[in-house]
Amino acid sequence: MTDVIIIGGGPAGSTLGCYLSQAGISNMIIEKANHPRDHVGESLVTNTTRIFNEIGFTETMEREGFVHKYGAAWHAPYGRSVVSIVFNEFPVEGVNQPYSYHIDRRKFDLCLLKHAEKLGSQVVQGVNVTQALFEDGRACGVRVRIGDQEVDLRCKIVVDASGRDTFLGRHLKLKEKDPLFNQYAIHAWYKHVDRDDETGDYIHIYFLPIKRGWVWQIPITEEITSIGVVMEKRDVKDALQDIEAFFDAQIQTSxxxxxxxxxxxxxxxxxxxxxxxxxxxxxxxxxxxxxxxxARFVDPIFSSGISIALHSAKFAAEQIVHALEINDFREEVFQPYADKLSRGVEIWYEFIRLYYKLPHTFTYFIQVPKYRMQVFRLLQGEVFDRSEAPVLDAMRKYIEAVENSEDHIFKSGLTDVPIDEITNLVVES
Ligand SMILES: Cc1cc2nc3c(=O)[nH]c(=O)nc-3n(C[C@H](O)[C@H](O)[C@H](O)COP(=O)(O)OP(=O)(O)OC[C@H]3O[C@@H](n4cnc5c(N)ncnc54)[C@H](O)[C@@H]3O)c2cc1C
Structure with missing residues (x-):
């Protein structure tokens, strides 16, 4: 019997497979698609490289020629002003190169899944998990569909890495829609985007002159650039009859x-x-x-998704190793994992909320010497210790001062995103 069955062979599932195999734990990754398959999420924050180093995958990233990502640039909604940074101004621990990567997800996800297989994961593609099996209230396997047949596979621990399909979350009715964010993204690949010579390999974020609206520009290859428009769902509802016209109209606003x-x-x-x-x-x-x-999805404005996916896989592997050592698979044993993940995602969430409350706060604080490194650390994905991010408190105070003033120059930029009372939004554990 396999120790661990992993539902989904995206970045989270494959990375988990790598860590488990490195620890000598048998695991099977079951993926419903046949890779390569399309996926959104193409720009990696710096600390993902540390995970690649740990699972021995950095060499593959280099060999496959993924675009090197040296920095980021944010463009103001009006006029031409730009704030840009080079991530290596504050190198991240465990990362010995001045860049992370932009990725073609078809290629990246395939390479990572193959890497997991190489390290020891049993990989099954084109097979849909249709049900999780429980015995005395404990997960003990999955049911899969192979052709016309359903087959039950048993294991000691089941891990859901099914992405936004949220396989277990839906089946166990655990899922809660985010009460604040209802964003909508439209994206496509383009050729002949005029990338600036110096910052062409950065991620570029263009703030749109509409609340909670922005556009990403991510270089996928020398020729291809991914462009994505993100807005509140209510602002796009009439636009979907003619997506092209809507998309182009947004582009013209910056x-x-x-x-x-x-x-x-x-x-x-x-x-x-x-x-x-x-x-x-x-x-x-x-x-x-x-x-x-x-497990959780927060708005992608800071490209946090894959970093969280890889780190959650690492933290989950640590707890799974422990559970197998003591032969105890009760929820309490996995609790440290839940706490660690929750801490990290909540910091991203706080940062994102402050950003959406008043986007200017973010570009302002990144230029304040006292806080610059802390903002960098957040942007690099180093989000697992709230005590290292007092800049979030400073941002909150700054926003409150703008709110309470009569005529602050940025008052008109404030949105209706609440920035206090976040307790009800923490992942319950
Ligand atoms: C608009 C937008 C922009 C984004 N931009 C970025 C970005 O720039 N940078 C970044 O880091 N992140 C970004 N993300 C987030 C990123 O896409 C995800 O965080 C990342 O893909 C998560 O990886 P995962 O392995 O958890 O899930 P996935 O990559 O979704 O993988 C899950 C896998 O599970 C498989 N699966 C699902 N159900 C089953 C089943 N029943 N049986 C078997 N297999 C199953 C799926 O086929 C899939 O291959 C963005 C997200 C959005 C929505």
Whole structure:
């Protein structure tokens, strides 16, 4: 019997497979698609490289020629002003290179799954998990569909890494829609985007002159650039009859973006992503854990998703190793994992909320010498210790001062995102 069955062979599932195999634990990854398959999420924050180093995957990233990501640039909604940073100004512990990566997800996810297989995971593709099996309230396996047949596979621990499909969360009715964010994204790949010579390999974020609206520009190859428009769902509802016209109209609202896109030619269909922010009542139970997007999804403004997916896999592996050592698979044993994950995601969530409350706060604080390194650490994905991020308290105070003033220059930029009372939003554990 396999020790661990992992539902889903995306970045979270494959990384978990790598860590478990390194620890000598038998594991099977069951993926419903046949890789390569399309996926959104193409820019990696710095601390993902530390995970690649740990699982011996950095060499593959280099060999496969993924675009090196040295920095990030944020463009103001009006005019041409830009704030940019080079991540290596504050190198991250355990990362010995001045860049992370932008990725073609078809290629990246396939390489990572193959890497997991190479390290020892049993990988099954094109097989859908249809049910989780429970015995005396404890997860003990999965049911899969192979052709016309259903087959039961048993194990000691089940891990849900099914991404935004949230397989277990839906089946166990754990999923809670995010009460604040209801964003909608439309994206496609383009050729002939006019990338600036110096910052062409950065991620570029263009703030749109509409509340909670922004656009990503991510280089996928020398020629191909991913462009994605993100807005509140209520602002796009009439636009979907003519996505192209809507997309182009948004691009024209930002001078810098319009300039970058003036010769651009779209090379694939538009893809849309909706309702993507949620949390779970809990992320562990007797015999099971949720990792990556299946556990929680927060807004992608700071490209946090894959970093969280990889780190949740690492933290889950640590707890699984322990559970197998003591032969105890009760929810309590997995609790340290739930706590660690919750701490990290909540910091991202706080940062994101402060950003959406008043986007200017973020570009202001990154330029304040006292806080610059702390903002960098957040942007690099180093989010697992709240005591190292007092900048979040300073941002909150700053926003409150703007709110309470009569005529602050940035008062009109405030949105209706509440920044206090976050207790009811913490992942329950
Ligand atoms: C608009 C948008 C922009 C984003 N931009 C970024 C970005 O720039 N950078 C970043 O880091 N992140 C970004 N993300 C987030 C990123 O896409 C995810 O965080 C990441 O893909 C999570 O990896 P995962 O392995 O948890 O899930 P996934 O990558 O979704 O993998 C889950 C896998 O499980 C499989 N599966 C599902 N159900 C079953 C089943 N029943 N049986 C078997 N297999 C199953 C699926 O086929 C899939 O391959 C973005 C997300 C959105 C919505």
């Amino acid at each position: 001078k810098n973006l319009a300039r970058a896109m003036r010769n651009a030619v779209r090379i694939n269909e538009f893809t849309t992503e909706a309702d993507y922010s949620y949390s779970m009542k809990k992320v562990t139970g007797d015999g099971f854990l949720l990792v990556g997007d299946s």
